[in-house]
Amino acid sequence: MxxxxxxxxxxxxxxxxxxxxxxxxxxxxxxxxxxxxxxxxxxxxxxxxxxxxxxxxxxxxxxxxxxxxxxxxxxxxxxWRPPAADAFPAAPPSTHRVVLLDTSPTMQARHGTGTRMDAALSLCRKLFEAGRHPGRIDLLPLGPSEARFSAERLPVGSNRIEQLLAGCAAEPGPAEPDRALRAAIEIFRASPFGRRELYILGGFGHREFADSAILAPRFRELRRQGVSVFALRYHQAGTRNLAALDLSAGGDVLLALQPARFRLTLGCYGDPDTAQTHVTVTGSGDRTLYEQTYSLANGEKTLDFVLALPAGESTLTVRLAPDDLAADNVIRRTFTVRPRLVIAVVQDLVTKTGFENPRTWLNLALANAGSEAGARDTSYREITSAAQAYAAANQAAAERAEEGAQPEQPFSIEIEGKIPEQVSAESLSRADLVIVVDMAAMPGEAFEALRRHVVRGGTVLLAPGPDADPEAFNRCFTTIAPLLLAAPAAATLDPERYEHSYAESGEDPFWRDLESAPGANLGSPRFYNHYTTRPGSLAPDARVLLSLTDNAPLLAERRVGRGHVLLWTAGLGADWHSMAVHAGFPVMLISLANQAMERREFRRNLDPGAPIIAPAPGGHARIVRPDGGTETVEAAPATDGAFIRYDRTDVPGDYDVRTDVAADVPGLAYHVRPDPAASDLRTLDAEGQAAFEQTGGLLLCDREPALVEQVGRHYTGRPxxxxxxxxxxxxxxxxxxxxxxxxx
Incomplete structure (x- = not known):
């Protein structure tokens, strides 16, 4: 009683x-x-x-x-007497129930014989069936969606229930409990019913619910309104998820059969501290390029491997072994692989010949850089360095030769020599990288053409030689140079005194690779002299990429318009350093040119929210979203043609941009990486659960019978x-x- x-x-x-x-x-x-x-x-x-x-x-x-x-x-x-099996306590008259349903991707995890979402939707059906007139039930998603499903004529029939629940689809983003609680407060504030109940159904991930201080004001307002709050967590001991989060290669544009280091980011979430998974990377024709078994600890981890792709467009697919959440076990990334690299070298007419001319060192470094890669068609397993990739490629080429197959051609480098009088916007349009060698000044028209090339997205490397006049260089290039030059560091060279280089940004994977021994090993060459720079002359939009051990800048970069300007302070010849004869010299030049080429292209692999920019010769394009929806986007005219811009990339997955709107043919593939929080199955720990229960003034139930019993304590039997x-x-x-x- x-x-x-x-x-x-x-x-x-x-x-x-x-x-x-x-x-x-x-x-x-x-x-x-x-x-x-x-x-x-x-x-x-x-x-x-x-x-x-x-x-x-x-x-x-x-x-x-x-x-x-x-x-x-x-x-x-x-x-109070509990209801019959598979039923929920009937709501007393004049009861308003609001249900907050977690629709994040983690609700697709295995739970019992189905998924977490299946179990939650089953409970929602029971709540609708247990409603009594007069009363009301509102169903709100815990995710970013502002959708609301309401029923006022209670109890609700089975057909109407299925219509309401059909709109509760999984959403790509993580749960947002603060937003959902604020929406529930507004609903209860306008409610005319005397009894009010709030049900929170979800996985209660530690990322979304760990900070109880943010939710404390919402729960205080709910208590002030007399709302009874109940919570049910869908979580099973031993649940784990291994997610493929991202695959990158430093850029979306690569060189044909040039070994590139790929970085695969994996996430491991769940109760076990460690778990194993089998990773498979396939290319065109579902050909396996890489596979390995990894043991991962809880959290995110980045794995490296090296691949060399043939010319064309390559879509790589990463697959993990099945686990409790299969939705994030597959990701795709598309890379454009170019067969040719165009480098324009701008130099005054000089009488220097042989090794006294820096152009000679450039030709030696770049002449055979592409062909040395050899023909490649192989599966790369357990490859972690460029040297291993070359060895595996050569072996695969030999195998193809024995089979009589035509070997694939590596990328080639086309070097265009120009004098300043030949520099124009048209002559530079084909160049992926422009190198200005041993020039302290340029004619006005040539410099203006060079500046316009940078503003429109080009990359220029300034490399003044030992005979350059720093003052003349500063007067000519001050509007685009990252730094202003001063006198050389040493008046005369001393073979016993030299410096080494190091990357200023150790976290940048591009320079970390070039600095490492398997990459270009940039820390090995000796620098006997270099230009100093004026103190405080670093431009606001510039940064130092490489420095010498005497803390002097060696390579600096400045953003100008859509392009970039690089300044090398030691000259490209062998007068002041041993870099010109080092094996890392061509690697660095090719990497800089590859990066410059990649910057001229629109990205295909995007972060959430980044826009899709694609050419649209027909004036419009049709976007096929990962969720199956389609949108037609009108193009905007530009100097280089018509382009579309699509900003609604909030849903992770694959986007298909079709310039032929009428034809049902796949177009350009764009990919948006997922949010790691959407794959994190880890629930609140004991401390976080205690804090959440204290903040909400509730008991977090782990089973549906426990929730029924908790609700029953607030109910009474017959009066x-x-x-x-x-x-x-x-x-x-x-x-x-x-x-x-x-x-x-």
Whole structure:
């Protein structure tokens, strides 16, 4: 039995008042003797015994009536009985229920015989079926969506329930409990119903619910509105997820059969501290390029491997071994592989020949850089360096030659020599990288053409030689140079005094690779001299990429318009350093040119929210989204043609940009990487759960029967008030009837 107002029990002793009054004021017996006493005595004794029992009955009725009156104020209810199996407690009349349903990708994880979302939707069906009129049920997603599904005519039929739940699809982003709680508060604020209940159904990931301080004001407002909050967590011990998060190669444009270091980011989430997974990378024709088994600890980890891809467009697919959440086990990335690299070298007419001319060192470094790669068609397994990639490629080429197959051609390098008078916007348009060698100044028209080339997205490498005049160089290139030059560091060269180079940004994977021994090993060459720079002359939009051990800048970069300008302070010849004869020299030049080439192209592999920019010769394009939706986007004219810009890349996955709107043919593939939070199955730990329960004033249930029991504690059984009122009325009527019949 449940008492709604037990405070009124203090009045229960007042039910004894009829007994007290009866005992105090009952009639005293007096014997009076007279003539017919004997006969009357016989009748009186019989009558007296009957009247005494009637008096006791009337006193008892009055006492019970007062007790019933007290219990009417106490409002007792029978004990709550759980519903039948696979049912939810029926809502009392005038109850408003709001359900916050987690629709994040983690709800697609395996749970029981289905998924977490299946179990949550099953409970939502029971909630709709258990509604009672008058009342209302609102279903809100915990994700970024602002959709709302409501039902006011309760209970809801099965067809209507399926229509409502059909809109509760999984969303790409993580749960947003703060936004959802604010929406629930607004709903309850406008609710006319007396009883209010909030149900939170989800995985309760540690990323979204760990900071209880953010949610504390929302729960305080809910308590102020008299809302009862219940929470059910869908989580099983031993649940784990291994996710493929990203695959990158430093850029989206590569060189044909040039070994490139790919970085695969994997996530491991779940109860076990470590887990194993098998990684397979396939290319065109579903040909396996790389496969390996890894043991991963909880969290994100980046793995490196080297591949050399043939010319054309290559879409790489990464697959992981199946686990409890299969939605994030596959990712795709598209790379454009170019067969040719064009480098323009701008140099004055000089009389220097042989190794005294820096152009000679450039020709030696770049002449055979592409052909040295050899023909490649192989599967790269357990390859972690360029040297291993070359060895594997040569072996594969030999195998193809034995089979009589035509070897694939590596990239080639085309070097275009120009004097300043030949520099124009048209002559530089084909160049992926422009190198200005041993020039302290340029004619005005040539410099303006060079500047326009940079502003439109080109890359220029300035490399003044030992004979350059720093002041003349500064006057000519001050508007685009990252730094202003000063005098050389040494007046004369000393073979015993030299510096080494190092990357300023050790976290940048591009320079970290070039600095490493398997890459270009840029820290090995010796630098005997270099130009110093004016203190404080670093441009606001510039940065130092490489420095020498005397802290002098060796290579600096500046952003100018859409392009970049690089400044090399030691000259490209062998006068001041041994870099020109080092094996890393061509690697660095090719890497810089490859990076410059990649910057001229629109990215195909994007972060969430980054725009898709694609050419649209027909003036418009059709976008096929990962969720199956399609949109037509009109193109905007530009100097190089018409292009479309599409900003709605909030959904991770593959986007298909079709310039031929009428034809149902796949177009350009763009890919948006997923958010790691969407794959993190780790739930609140014991400390986080305790903080959340204390903040919300609730109990986080792990099983549906526990939630039913928790809800039942807030409910009552059948009320006893109608029975008490009937007993009170019958008691008073009986008392009145007996009193009038026998004592009137």
């Amino acid at each position: 449940t008492l709604f107002s037990p405070a009124y029990l203090w009045a229960l002793p007042a039910a004894a008042l009829p007994i007290v009054i009866y005992l105090l004021f009952r009639r005293r017996r007096r014997d009076v003797t007279w003539g017919a006493m004997y006969i009357l005595r016989q009748v009186f004794e019989t009558r007296s015994r009957q009247m005494l029992w009637l008096q006791y009955l009337i006193v008892a009725l009055r006492t019970l009536a007062l007790a019933a009156l007290v219990f009417l104020f106490v409002r007792p209810h029978a004990a 006893w008030s109608p029975y008490l009122a009937a007993a009170l009325a019958l008691g008073l009527l009986a008392e009145m009837g007996l009193s009038r019949r026998f004592f009137a």
